[in-house]
Amino acid sequence: MEERIKLQNKTIFVTGAVGFIGSNLVLELLRTQSPVLVVGIDNMNDYYDVSIKEWRLAEIEKELANHPDSSWTFVKGSIADKGLINKIFEEYKPDIVVNLAAQAGVRYSITNPDAYIEANLVGFYNILEACRHSNDNDVKGVEHLVYASSSSVYGSNKKVPYSTDDKVDNPVSLYAATKKSNELMAHAYSKLYNIPSTGLRFFTVYGPAGRPDMAYFGFTNKLLKGETIQIFNYGNCKRDFTYVYDIVEGVKCVMQAPPEKKNGEDGLPIPPYKVYNIGNNQPENLLDFVTILQEELIRAKVLPEDYDFESHKELVPMQPGDVPVTYADTTPLERDFGFKPSTSLRDGLRRFAEWYKEFYQV
Template identity: 50%
Template sequence: MQGTSSKVFITGCAGFIGFHLSKRLLDEGFTVLGIDNMNNYYDPILKEDRLKILKKNPHFSFIRGSMENLELLEKMFEQFNPDAVVHLAAQAGVRYSLTNPQTYIQSNLVGFFNLLECCKKHKIPHLLYASSSSVYGGNEKIPFSIDDRTDHPISLYAATKKANELMAYTYSHLFQLPTTGLRFFTVYGPWGRPDMAIFSFSNAIMNKQPIQIYNYGNMKRDFTYIDDVVESIVRLMNNGPPKGDSQPPYKVYNIGNHKPVQLNDMIKLLEDQLERRAIKNYMPIQPGDVPETFADINDLIQDTQFTPSISIEEGIKNFVKWYKEYYNIS
């Protein structure tokens, strides 16, 4: 895809990954149309502040709306006629899906179905969409490979993400719609999501509140820095759609750092950067949680010639620098 001549439709553009991807593409001369429902799953002010940055670019247009609104989506596709679609809008969170399941069905299933229908109708050259490392469920084989079975999700959130992959495969098979699934592994960094561990722990530590450490600290996460995630998406976009040949034009990738980090080690790094000690409350593992995530990224490296490489030390340092600036902490 060539900068100024390329138009990209990004769903969830005021979200964490959506904001960073939109900004990167705008900086490279793309025209970006974004949609976001600006819900209050976490502080909407953070989403508004991300949007303010994007709106400074004349090549960015924004529609406030939900993926469940098929009529609105149709209108956007007809007027904008995108060269590619990156679908990042979703109801996120494993634990939230235990208490608010209906939200996941509407946003993650109905919303994704509407998007697939629009992409089919308008013959979109390439749809890239967010999946999640949670699709691997309770898999004990490490690292997680895209060739592993993913038919035992242990949360409704994971089930909806697996359903998205199956729906995408069906549309690729039936209608030759090129789709690329992105299985994200614990993405973090500046402008991140307040419900994610690094951000929520920072809030608790700075407010002298206890942090809940599940599985008694015996958790490992493949923390993946936002810049590595965006670079992976951009390269997959620039590569063009998966090649059909005799198979459907469909592929999924693990987007991870390939270096799992013990939760206690992450907390120590956070304490050092924040210059405060955490009040630790150790608890059993929660329903829907997995003890370890670890991405096999061989396909990503092979197809994009890119290896995510930003270390947890550098990533947390960058996050805390942003966090202190954003909240005016001296």
């Protein structure tokens, strides 16, 4: 077991801080780790409805008011801007960095590859370089870099559950290729500059104020408009859906345990480097997921009791870049941190439906 570090009184730099996972992480840090100094960056791009990002930012500011000993600094800008990233590192000297900023989404990477190279490769490289130079002149720099990878690195892995020991050299989308590249780049930096880094392969994260580009959110929008939802691979898709609070809890555990710095027999550092899956370890059939979503949308009064779902559902073939199943082997996370997601799909979708009702004032 790695030595735990306390997050209280630390300066934590979160990129993608008003993103879905990032904003929930910032809220959780303020709620549970005060006093804590959080610096967040986000370019607030319009890949999806910016008003959701603004809502999340307002939630963070509201939460901050309850923690007068903590601080929250928000920088609107891009991690691809090297000068800006260096300036933030010089000014705030973060102890822990959590890189969640990225161009997400598998399908969008087919039509908009540039965004992925900029945020996921150039941006991540800037973060790595800044972590490296945080140690210059014998200054105690970044203690731990935690960064988002993705279950999409498993591509069309036949073996389930997906284990971090599986070979993941055959990405089926540019998005997946950038995430796998992040793991490779982090490994090189961990080895060369002894930077403790942990990559987290997230599995289909959902919850309130989630991403409108994800299926459950898109389905809800369409059903509300009376449109037909398309269920890919004729519903024979399985996803290891993970509730956002579980993800954030997992990230928080991992942040506290940087991989240990050790030298090998050659006197050179053994890279302080780890990669974990964070998923539910319980894949759900897409059709079952949709059924629970429907029930919860009715319960939250987003949709009327007599909604005719059957006439708004279309079963269609698989989309390019998609995979039929995602299923996380989460044994290492449980072994090292005693952590396992605990939110049921029904509870998670209930909270999503209630948030949706309120946010869109349905």
